[in-house]
Amino acid sequence: MQPVGGVVPLRVDIAEKIFRSAQGVSIKALQDLSFEVRQGEFACLLGPSGCGKTTTLRILLGLDKDFSGSFQLPEGGSDRIAAVFQEPVLLPWRTVEQNVRLALPKSLRTKNLDGLFDTLGLAGMRALYPAELSLGLARRAALARAFATEPAVLFLDEPFASLDERTAERLRHLLLTVWSARPTTALMVTHNLREALMLSDRIIVLAQRPAHVLGMFDVRLPRHYRNSQVMSDLLRSFQQKFPGVA
């Protein structure tokens, strides 16, 4: 299937991002962070905890404008962005379906979501409130919301952290299924190397704080060839290229 989501890549060129606390202590979170994600590509931002991954996504989502540098989001098709946050961030007072529909532009509000809900195993949960969902189901609902908007670019911030490994693995497969149906330019933050190797076309490896790019690791192999044998090969060659990372 043709990748959708624009002809312009996601281009990031952040010179510096500094947090200043009220006490006057300043933390440099990002320095000379630049990379590109090609159109229709699934990229992972891999780096240790606290290195500045969430900070980077917040800048790209337009939630933090206090930084020096620039970035360019993919254009064409839709100009919308979607995000799956570190927490599901569903409105507790709206049902699963209302949560998804509220995120849609007015023109798509009434669109048929049966397929998406079915794929994600949420068909029977549309009328439930978020408090009635397990964390795994809430994260599926957050994925549904993101994909329903048919965005030009999708950002994910450790969407499978704090889940048990079995649930996380199921959700990774579900993510691949919905993403493959409409390959959107995607940037996912993770500190889990195995997860990055399984999901991405390319891994952007970040250094300790202040975050900057250590290097790229391309995974050209189609995802359905990545069985456990191949995965351990990938892991080995990754560790050869980036000794000491993860």
Add this chain to the structure above:
Amino acid sequence: MSAPDTGDRPPGAAAGMSSQAGLAAALTPVLTVAASLLGLGLLWGLAANAWPSRAFPGPGMVWQVLLAEAANGELFYHLGATLGRVAAAYVVAMVVGSVIGVLLGSHRSADRFFAPWVVLFLNIPALVVIVLAYIWFGLNEAAAIGAVAVNKIPNVVVTMREGARALDPSYAEMAAVYRFGLLDRARHVLLPQLQPYLAAASRSGIALIWKIVLVVELLGRSNGVGFQIYLYFQLFDVAAILAYTLAFVAVMLVIELFLVQPVERHATRWRRRPA
């Protein structure tokens, strides 16, 4: 339980017993309230009998005045006038107070500057505001309602400022990323988070407002429960004063029971089904 026929009791009987117990448990609070009020009425009747005086009529007499006032329509006319003022002042106070409160709660520097104003207005006696309003704006309906609202607004501001401080920024950020419109943000993100604070401000609001409305009516209106109480005060008719007071308290309780509580239950329905 020692009855000889327990052995051939039909199997449904146990379940029937437990549902009866459930009904009794549900009725107990209602019965308690009824018994408590009845006790108060009884005590009142006994006291009025012990010290018979025009200044201390018994419940029977008050009831008769109430029926007479209801029959000639006076009661409903004055109740209606007061209720209208309560509603108008309530709406004005809630809207203005909420807007100011949310603005102060979400802008730190504005809050630091205006906080002393809020404290000042919180401590101005209701009577002073009412007198000044009548002097500056005349003895008219707008001055009356405005004076009541001004008395209530600082309380609403304080409560809603707390509510705005407790807003979870992650919902606003989600709404920004997914480009929620202004209306959707207010309806689906802001108001549900503020709902408990709105409910708290409402509750204390209605209780305070109707008491102040009576004073406003006493000082400068020619109808309403407050005006009637003043009239009967000059006639030294305590039975009529109590009749109007009890009628109005009853109306406010009915509003609380059949309007405020159902609305609140509806607004918090998503809370009741935990995972």
